[in-house]
Amino acid sequence: MMDADKALELVKSGATLLLLDVPQYTLIGIDTQVFSVGPAFKGIKMIPPGVHFVFYSSSTRDGKEFSPITGFFIDAGYSQVVVRMWDQQEERLIKVPEEEEERYRQAVRSFEFDKHLGPYDLSLYADWKRLSNYITKSTIEQLGFIEMDSCGCLRFQCSGISHVFHVALLMFKPIGGEITVTYEHGMLKNTCKSAMERVLDEQLRNSKFSSPAEKHPKRGCYYTPIPRIIKRKGIESEQLTSLNLDKASTELLETLLVKDYGGSEELLLGELQFAFIAFLMGQSLEAFMQWKSLVSLLLGCTEANHSSCQSTVCKLEELNA
Structure with a gap:
């Protein structure tokens, strides 16, 4: 059992996730840990600084049925207090006004909420680090969150100010936001899917939780497009076919590393x-498709001649060990 002085030190140095007015039976998760909200629950304390994934699922009044999971990444600093409040109408966590948020932060630091905060289980932190050791604040900002409305404009939040750009004029990538399968069935129309994935997509489309496209803007993460074939001018068709059959993954990986990741294997990983x-914690179908594409690409690199490609594949094997 942790002694009182050590616990106090961790409370002061760790981050706190203050969650206000969350209904009873709601499932709240952080990283690999899940809490079922009781009448006194108001958040999580002693969170180690760094990147974390927060997710939640609202419940019916009797706690027997749950909505699809909604999640978001945070980059928690030392002693940082992250405040979210439950929106009863939308059944989601929202930010509070800055002045109000600062009052709550001071209350947390004065231990006014301490007895209502569940401790982060530090014995499970090593598992989380193995899952997320290559994710940085930059990763979250790069992959970000997209909202596209019916007129083809891209919306995102930056420093509390809403921005709207036409897709053709987009110059900046959006920053991080919510991840949820609720809005995803329309995103996968032009994606190659297996028979099982088509069934899942159909179930999602017909789900009572699925949000109609005309009611909500399209949402998604800014994942790197993974091409499936190599296109190259000036070579014979037979050579191109051979290239796609024998060396496609290696060529694509080498191209992606240079073009989309600036040669950084850490960004790709x-x-x-x-x-x-x-997709594991947030149950995102879009995320599953991206993960599958990247893993298929990496595992198909049988002729990774470039040293960085070899290193990337080796690191993938280490992650799976």
């Missing part, structure tokens, strides 16, 4: 982990 966590 960060996106791989981001997608894995988003």
